[in-house]
Amino acid sequence: MTKYEKADVFNDAEVTADPYPFFEYLREMGPVTRDPLRDDVVHVTGYDEGNSIFKDDENFSAVDCTTGPFLPYAFDRSRDMDEQIADCRKQFPFADSIINQDLPAHNRSKSILNGIITPARLKANEEFMHTLANEIIDEFIDDGRFDVVSQYGQPFAQLVIADLLGVPKEDHNEVRGLIGAPDQMPGTLGGQFDFANNPLMKMGMHFVQYITDRRANPRDDVLTRLAHQTVDDGSLPDPLEVVAVATFLFGAGQDTTVQLFTGMMRYLSEYPDLEDRLRADRSRIPDFIEEVLRMQGTTKSTFRLCRRPITVGGVDIAPGTHVMLHLAGMNRDPRKFENPGKFDMDRSNLRTHVTFGRGIHACAGGPLARAEGRVSLERMFDRFRNIRIDEEKHGSPGQWEFDYLMNYSLRGVLEMQVLFDRID
């Protein structure tokens, strides 16, 4: 596997399109290993090693979680890291969003979030999903085909979050239009991204209005509860803090969930008997989803910034090092998952994958994403059968031709045409 000796994971389109051989190359050198090119990056593909880093908030910061070494801030590795991290946050507000915060600030955002994603809310949200799935399927049911990304995944994921947050139905159409171009996301190859042009900004403005309105004129609705949610010290947060968490959900729950759908379609196409098996016993759908998540998790890699000298997996990590945690690599660690490259929804430790991360930043949307996958597949099974990727467009199983997101954190396809036979 020598071709990876000079691989540049942050720029290389080939590694991005098929990252798994690169992760195996790294694994051969050890569960924790230095970057072939950069001295400020360390890679982790080991399951246990990665989890120990996720749980260590003392020695690692999440400030670089979404960007890795392309934070627009020059860290001086000989100086105290904590001070510089605080300074970086002051200069770049995106480095202070919930996913990038450390303790104790993270507790504050988390209490706002916990007010939004409650088990009761999730239940009501799931009912909305059933109706929404049917409505979206109606839009293409006559065509016998659809693009999983733009025709199903994007509107579905977007409107599910809108409903979760209690965005009034009359505003849903506008929300549906607010989907960012792939190169506006952190993690874009080359390290350039344009956050200012991100449509989330527009979403944020809506939420400022919602929150200030509901504080002035409380109603019996979700937005009112969100507007009055207190933080960990019992105080009412600034409306902008609430807005930051609410809009973050649209970003976090969008492309990630879309690719859960493309992942499901991929394996239904690769294993044609799978559809019949799942139809015959729909109680296995959650297991199917877990294995899709393990094999094709959207967040292939995430980051932590080392704050204090520490040794993990026998490798000394110096302060200022960006640790690249390859979730997709950890999910294929043969010490944890037997025959890890094989899709097998019968494995006993299915749910122990790390596709949603671990520790204080573990995905808040895990239960939601799982429900989105389950409800969608249920509805699709009710409305059509013989679900298969269009081979004329995308080649044949195992040798698929897709255009991938050119992103070093997120894994996903830009388009996936799927064919089906209508039932109703």
Place this chain on the structure above:
Amino acid sequence: MVKITYIEDNGERHTVDAPLGLSMMKAAVNQGIEAIVAECGGNCACGTCRVYIPEEWRDRLQPPEESESEMIQYSGDEDPGVRLSCQIPVTEELDGIEVRMPKSQY
């Protein structure tokens, strides 16, 4: 420090010296007890840090808050002694407690 014993489903026992103020979850995770998965790191959001409190100890703990009860219900675990260990602070009163852990946290 107080002594807490975590008992696996197969009977294996782990007794740890838990510092006051930490959560019962953190005290276990810090000692590498793998039967406490704690996916969400103590945010009361995953239900994978469940322990079973023996009957005679149940009154000595603060009762669960609404968020903990909701999450336990969501997890589907109906054991009468079930609690989320991330929501239980280690206090002097807990010295000597022995809790069981589920066979699987999922």
